[in-house]
Amino acid sequence: MANYRAPLDDMSFLIDEVLDAGTQLGQLPAFAELGVGSELTSALLSEAAKLAGDVFSPLRRVADQQPASCSDGKVSITPGYAEALQQLGQGGWLGITADPAYQGQGLPELYGTAASEMWNSADMALALAPILSSGAALTIAAHGTEEQKQRYLPKMHSGEWSGTMNLTEAGAGSDLGVMQARAVPEGDHYRLYGQKIFITWGDHEACDNIIHLVLAKLPDAPEGSRGISLFIVPKYLVNADGSLAERNDVFPVSCEHKLGIHGSPTCVMAFGESEGAIGYLLGEENRGLACMFTMMNEARLKIGLQGLSIGQGAYQQALEYARERVQGGVPIVQHPDVRRMLLTMKSLIEAMRALLYSESLTLDLAHSGPEADRPAQQARIDLMIPIIKGWLTEVGQELASLGLQVHGGMGYIEETGAAQYLRDVRISAIYEGTNGIQAADLVSRKLGRDSGATMAKVLAAVAATVAELAQSDNDSLLAVGRALSATLEQFQGSTEQLLKALQENPDIALGSSFDYMMQAGYLLGGWQLARAAQVAQQRLAEGADNDFYRQKLATMSFYAEQILPRCAGHAGAVATAAGMLHQYPEDWL
Incomplete structure (x- = not known):
């Protein structure tokens, strides 16, 4: 099985010729000095493709067979993962679309989407780490004080620190209004107590610190979702000069045993098992859910992207197998039903990519386009996000299943790796709503x-x-x-x-x-x-x-x-x- 190869021709065609990013974005003040156009597209996509094909892709099968594990309050991750994430950070990829004032690259979301597609195709479990981290950073950027931005964002964008979001609790599911996690005021900070489940990349040693964003309720908060606040809870407390202080009272209890994405440490996280986890209010009291939706909308776009990414990976492997597997004296790619499956995969992938890239451009225009046009662009992307998250992930499952079917009986055998695509993508229709x-x-x-x-x-x-x-x-x-x-x-x-x-x-x-x-x-x-x-x-x-x-x-x-x-x-x-x-x-x- 060959390593993942990025479909650079289709990506570049959409960005440069169909969407005309050079005209649509290159002349906007936010991007005018970046040289948005075909040269930037080619250079950026080529470098991201190398990272996806040479670094991420070889780890996909390793991670499936050597998953993350938790013991004595510490998570061990797949061999090679830490080094891959460090390369991601060193290349500036974690802050690719972030504000340059906080060490981001300031590139359009359209380019960030294309890069993220490649990484998720190559190894979805590994690519979840930058998705969560960039989402947490975006939330701090949107709702944090200037001091919070200066303290956390540069090191999150550089990859020295990562980020998570902590919403779900046992028995609560998507009904966040009944959560039990609580936050008690104490001077200029709060003490948090409670447990969260399903925390993606909740703990690891691949970077120096982890910045948890945690939903909890203050004493005497209003009932239901109106009484939820959002807190920054670092794994290691941060001194005024930016150096790390003592370990905070937040620890992983376990890693979930999952159907797929085995390399991603999905943790049960405990806050305040002893003296209470120190946290800092992000945004206004009792407005935490509104703040967290900044991160959730970003995440939903990227989770939709995973349906496309897995479909592309599954198609690539299925096509390679169909060209090599001979049955009836000819490669099975010539069999009519195999042709039907491959064409179904190819056409849906290209439709998914075209829709996703088009709406990534909408997101850029909503954030950085002409002031008078931004409300309409924001209304459009708000409408499109549930379609992108829902339709792309439903279709992604179909494509992964078709990829397995093209392999016939060998697809059902784990050694081919075809089944992993189906197991990995199945979560995409469930998480983030x-x-x-x-x-x-x-x-x-x-x-x-x-x-x-x-x-x-x-x-x-x-x-x-x-x-x-x-x-x-x-x-x-x-x-x-x-x-x-x-x-x-x-x-x-x-x-x-x-x-x-x-x-x-x-x-x-x-x-x-x-x-x-x-x-x-x-x-x-x-x-x-x-x-x-x-x-x-x-x-x-x-x-x-x-x-x-x-x-x-x-x-x-x-x-x-x-x-x-x-x-x-x-x-x-x-x-x-x-x-x-x-x-009924x-x-x-």
Whole structure:
């Protein structure tokens, strides 16, 4: 099994030609001095690809077989992991999109997304460490005092320190309002007591310190989620000059034994088992959940990315196997059903990447674009995040399963490594809010809060692309346009039905929210794939003699023929949500 090889051609094509990052971002004040454009894209992606292929990828199978473990309040991680994370920090990758005022690189999120895709394809368990650390740093940057930013961020961006988020407690799950962790005021700090579970990269010795962000309740706090505050709780306390002081009262109790991502130390963390863990308020009292959502939204984008990343890794291995495995006198890549599976994987991967990169650009525009445009861009990315997290991770599971299926019986044998992709990606539909929660958020909050106005703007952009396709002189694009037009009409009908259901019976709307989320993903992924196909056709019309562009057109045609019809099934389920799904008696289940 060869090491992971980054699909640099498709990544560069999307960033430079389809999204035109040099124009969209390069002229913004925040990025004007960075030289955003094809030269930066090529240099950055090439270096990230080397790290993914040469450093991360060889550790994927090692970590699966030599998982993280916990003993006597200390976590041991997979051999090679510490060195890989140190290389990540030394290369400036941990602060790639962070503020240069705090030792970040200040690059657009679009580039950070591309780099993170490669690392997650190469070894998802290892890539979780920078995802959590950058999310914690982002939360401190958004809500911390200047003193807190100066104290923690430079060393988190350099990789000398890492970060975590501590939300979940045993018996609470996603219902954070019933948490038991408490924080007691003591002078200029607080003492924290309680346990948290499922803490990704909760403890390790790969860096000098770990900055935990912990949700807890103050004495006499309001009931439910309105009474939650957020605290910075360092593994080692930090002196005024930035040097490390004594060990804080926070320790790992155990590492979870998991289905996949074995190399990632998922810890039960104990705070205040003796004198109380010292913590510092981040943001305002009783506003912790709002602060933590800064990190959670960042994490949800990156978890969605994991569905794409694992799909790419699984596809790469399946394609390699299909070209080598001979059956019936020919490589199985020539067998029609294997061809179906591989084309399904390829087309969905390219649609997922196109959607993810497009919305990473939206995130950049929301943060750094023209001031007057930022609210609309923020509304769009808020709408898109549950779709990206939910649809990409659901499809990622399908792709990992197809990759295993291409291997036949050998896929079911652990030695091939095909099964690991399926085991690793399965968590992505669960953590950072299950996909049912993402679907409910999409419909009840993001769609409902403005009566569908933001979704209407997105669909107007889809309609504009459909109109352009209808004017094409290319038969393939004309056919794609017809398929996309019919799918758009179906989705507009689903949207109208759900907006009505939200007013009349929200339970019916929630019952069909998952199908609506999936319908949205397939439509919007197809839209972005069609935009890419338009650019490819334009390059060919200009005289380019490049099979890559011909592949883009062919892949979009396959997607329109074989994948877009899935939307009709989801539309049908949305249309009948008031039927037996809603009426079935609970005690008959």
